[in-house]
Amino acid sequence: MKGQVKSITKKSQNISAWYNDVIERAQLAEHGPVKGTMIWRPKGFVLWETVQKILDTRIKDLGAQSVYFPLFIPYSFFSKEKEHIKGFAPDLAVITHGGGEKLKEPLVVRPTSETIMYDAFSRWIQSFRDLPLIFNQWCNVVRWEKRPYYFLRTTEFLWQEGHSAHENNEDAQKMVDEALKMYVDFYQKVLGLYGYAGRKSESEKFPGADATLTFEILMPDGKIVQGCTSHNLGQNFAKVFKVQFQDKVGKLQYVYQTSWGLSTRSIGAMIMVHGDDNGLVLPPRLASTQVVIIPITTKSSDNKTINDLANKAYELLASYSTRVKLDNSDQSVGWKLNQYDLEGVPVRIEIGSWEATNKEFSIGVRNNKSNYTVSKLEHLAENVQKLLDGMQISLFEKSKQFTKDNTRQADNYPQFKEIMETDRGFIEAFWCEDPDCEAKIKQETKATTRCLPLGSMETEGKCIYCKKPAKFRWLFGQAY
Amino acid sequence: MKGQVKSITKKSQNISAWYNDVIERAQLAEHGPVKGTMIWRPKGFVLWETVQKILDTRIKDLGAQSVYFPLFIPYSFFSKEKEHIKGFAPDLAVITHGGGEKLKEPLVVRPTSETIMYDAFSRWIQSFRDLPLIFNQWCNVVRWEKRPYYFLRTTEFLWQEGHSAHENNEDAQKMVDEALKMYVDFYQKVLGLYGYAGRKSESEKFPGADATLTFEILMPDGKIVQGCTSHNLGQNFAKVFKVQFQDKVGKLQYVYQTSWGLSTRSIGAMIMVHGDDNGLVLPPRLASTQVVIIPITTKSSDNKTINDLANKAYELLASYSTRVKLDNSDQSVGWKLNQYDLEGVPVRIEIGSWEATNKEFSIGVRNNKSNYTVSKLEHLAENVQKLLDGMQISLFEKSKQFTKDNTRQADNYPQFKEIMETDRGFIEAFWCEDPDCEAKIKQETKATTRCLPLGSMETEGKCIYCKKPAKFRWLFGQAY
Numbered sequence A, B: 001m002k003g004q005v006k007s008i009t010k011k012s013q014n015i016s017a018w019y020n021d022v023i024e025r026a027q028l029a030e031h032g033p034v035k036g037t038m039i040w041r042p043k044g045f046v047l048w049e050t051v052q053k054i055l056d057t058r059i060k061d062l063g064a065q066s067v068y069f070p071l072f073i074p075y076s077f078f079s080k081e082k083e084h085i086k087g088f089a090p091d092l093a094v095i096t097h098g099g100g101e102k103l104k105e106p107l108v109v110r111p112t113s114e115t116i117m118y119d120a121f122s123r124w125i126q127s128f129r130d131l132p133l134i135f136n137q138w139c140n141v142v143r144w145e146k147r148p149y150y151f152l153r154t155t156e157f158l159w160q161e162g163h164s165a166h167e168n169n170e171d172a173q174k175m176v177d178e179a180l181k182m183y184v185d186f187y188q189k190v191l192g193l194y195g196y197a198g199r200k201s202e203s204e205k206f207p208g209a210d211a212t213l214t215f216e217i218l219m220p221d222g223k224i225v226q227g228c229t230s231h232n233l234g235q236n237f238a239k240v241f242k243v244q245f246q247d248k249v250g251k252l253q254y255v256y257q258t259s260w261g262l263s264t265r266s267i268g269a270m271i272m273v274h275g276d277d278n279g280l281v282l283p284p285r286l287a288s289t290q291v292v293i294i295p296i297t298t299k300s301s302d303n304k305t306i307n308d309l310a311n312k313a314y315e316l317l318a319s320y321s322t323r324v325k326l327d328n329s330d331q332s333v334g335w336k337l338n339q340y341d342l343e344g345v346p347v348r349i350e351i352g353s354w355e356a357t358n359k360e361f362s363i364g365v366r367n368n369k370s371n372y373t374v375s376k377l378e379h380l381a382e383n384v385q386k387l388l389d390g391m392q393i394s395l396f397e398k399s400k401q402f403t404k405d406n407t408r409q410a411d412n413y414p415q416f417k418e419i420m421e422t423d424r425g426f427i428e429a430f431w432c433e434d435p436d437c438e439a440k441i442k443q444e445t446k447a448t449t450r451c452l453p454l455g456s457m458e459t460e461g462k463c464i465y466c467k468k469p470a471k472f473r474w475l476f477g478q479a480y
Helices: A015-025 A042-061 A082-091 A114-124 A169-189 A236-241 A265-274 A303-319 A333-343 A353-358 A377-405 A413-421 A435-445 B015-025 B042-061 B082-091 B114-124 B169-189 B236-241 B265-274 B303-319 B333-343 B353-358 B377-405 B413-421 B435-445
Strands: A029-031 A038-040 A072-074 A093-098 A101-109 A133-142 A156-166 A196-199 A211-218 A223-234 A244-246 A252-254 A256-263 A291-295 A324-326 A347-351 A361-365 A371-374 A407-409 A426-431 A448-453 A472-479 B029-031 B038-040 B072-074 B093-098 B101-109 B133-142 B156-166 B196-199 B211-218 B223-234 B244-246 B252-254 B256-263 B291-295 B324-326 B347-351 B361-365 B371-374 B407-409 B426-431 B448-453 B472-479
Touching: A015 A029, A015 A265, A038 A042, A042 A133, A042 A156, A042 A169, A042 A265, A114 A133, A114 A156, A114 A236, A133 B133, A156 A169, A169 A211, A169 A223, A169 A256, A169 A377, A211 A265, A211 A377, A211 A448, A211 A472, A223 A236, A223 A265, A236 A256, A256 A265, A265 A377, A291 A303, A291 A333, A303 A324, A303 A347, A303 A353, A303 A377, A347 A353, A347 A377, A361 A377, A371 A377, A377 A407, A413 A426, A413 A435, A426 A435, A435 A448, B015 B029, B015 B265, B038 B042, B042 B133, B042 B156, B042 B169, B042 B265, B114 B133, B114 B156, B114 B236, B156 B169, B169 B211, B169 B223, B169 B256, B169 B377, B211 B265, B211 B377, B211 B448, B211 B472, B223 B236, B223 B265, B236 B256, B256 B265, B265 B377, B291 B303, B291 B333, B303 B324, B303 B347, B303 B353, B303 B377, B347 B353, B347 B377, B361 B377, B371 B377, B377 B407, B413 B426, B413 B435, B426 B435, B435 B448
Parallel strands: A223 A472, A291 A324, A291 A347, A407 A426, B223 B472, B291 B324, B291 B347, B407 B426
Antiparallel strands: A029 A038, A072 A101, A093 A101, A093 B093, A133 A156, A156 A256, A196 A211, A196 A448, A211 A223, A223 A256, A244 A252, A347 A361, A361 A371, A426 A472, A448 A472, B029 B038, B072 B101, B093 B101, B133 B156, B156 B256, B196 B211, B196 B448, B211 B223, B223 B256, B244 B252, B347 B361, B361 B371, B426 B472, B448 B472
């Protein structure tokens, strides 16, 4: 491949430069020719393919059916729900010409699909028997991005959007909760990321929703990524798009709706939290190659014995559905070790003369650089699986510990400001829930409300900013 | 669901009306609010999900890696290859505004991704060691459509596009041939559709290609669907985008490229060929429900025995990975029979009092309305599989026979015109390969050259139009 091999900036030195370097050096992605767009190279896209495969099954388990709605939405649809258009107007990409002609009505490239879907729901839903209606689509969406950043902020991004309609608010809320729970579980168990689940403030919630749930994840630089959202849309869209059903006693009612999504920014959060100065560190459950076997052959070694053992190890692990790769290419061993570190392959097995003679395996684990020896082929599969499982847990525990260490209470505004000027991270602080205070805090410190954690207990406090009564400690932080 | 139940127009009466009726009644799709766009409902989208699942494995077997390139392409990229922009300009959707501002350069919504991909290839390919490079992406593309038709002609459609770069033309041609072979096999074995594989004429080939291979499928109304294409791009794009590599002796060379795609129109062809007056007829390998079990319970029947047997049958078939559904909903038996006919479920098993008492199964097969009795549970799985396999073959054989019956030789132009005015279908006719004759034939009869079938033998003949010497009989027909 073309281009100079440049070294990776140290993560501790400049995390933005490190992040860009890792992504480009590991050949995950490149910037597209249109500002804000991104080219997904094979090693990057395979991560999203895996996310899709795992999450799609879980989404279907929630009762969702797969659909696909058009990319182009009439501008008039979009402007029907007043909060919705207000929230999205600045980010829209607009089509004015098609098929060589100027269009009568400009078209919006979907930034999200509530409007076009719910217009259809109004035709498809008639009776309580048609409810709940739960749909999901995997697609590309466009929201104009002026400060692009790989995976985390791109003009076009990939996601899934779930949409549902229910008879009552209770059922809708249950859907919202279940979707969030699915995402949290996915982040924790598959991506190995800890975070806080909670409710968004009125000004941070989805434009057109009654309430938005979120999962907020701390990055190593003290900034925070919104990992997903799950919205209770109430009857807001139902009233605008006339989505009505006859209930069990024959009365016409508006449906209660939800929408929920997880996007390719999840990949960005995973890279940023787990990666190190040597490159990517992939959680074993996400990695398309979980184990790489490297035979170390030299001119003087008994290469047949080495390769035979490497092949046996490969076949054994493959038979247990471990995603294993045997690299007997003619690249140097040093190159291979660096390359698989860069690519973040969780477990590396080296087989040289010593190992071949003694029927041993030297095993390295990517995240903590620890080394192990397994003494017999029949113990290999079990031990590799233990190391993979251990690494998966260890990545999560590290993310959890880091988040807890960087979650601080601020009892007054000077303290709050000091934290934002130094470590950032999550700040727990009383807030009166007045959007004015929220806006001023953001302006002065860059911190926004991230969420009110689920299960927060009501108590008595004073707003960190205006000192008026406040019921809850909210989580603040600087968003990506 | 809302809306009057309207009956389906007879296929023999008006095939366009029948096609629209079937698609809407079986709830596969609906028109989108923007002209030319289409809403994929769950029963429609699941067909594409299945196509993707089956074809993706085969594409990866060809050595392709999954990638994703941006939706938006700078207009300037698009206009670099002269034939390419000439071919696509009339169909482009153009973005002029983004993020609330007028853009400096208009953007094209991808109608295909050669230009944006090969610009990247020029950075990624350096040496012969980087070749072959074989990529595939599943995505949406936009080509403005003024006469939309479900699945077959939509402004936005879904497809996969494969792209490769090779050291020499021989390797590129091998890729083109393998891709076509994969598509033909998929059409024949999975979708149950016969057709002709061949090479496009100079005026019908892909804009920017040296040569285009195609698989052409006859529809019941005598018109023809182009089922897929596989292009040998030669060095045309390589020269424009400077995609070069150092060969084994250190000389700088342009790569040889290919691209190949199959789109959602494959679903349209499948519906149109196999469907009948009662609705869809789905090939078993494509059907997400291959078998439906309907217990026929009445007030006087022994419903426990019936339901027990139905459950046993369900579990047995599911254990063999048959995609089976047990419908014990409270809809009437008549409704169910009509509904599963409409949806095209290949095999139906009815279990009533008689069957429960005698431990028998009454089996109906969707395509030929034949009925069978299987006398013991232990024979059920084997017999159902035979019926599914038989139906799969029978659909293909019918398509093959129909195509052969409607492939006619025309030895003079009056004969050619008469066929086009009556039965249409495929016409084999000598053509001198002069684009002027081709254009005039199209203007006068609506027939275009569909392809020169692979393996056609050179001989001596006279052009059907100008009577000048012609070497081959080409296949003509009216395109969808």
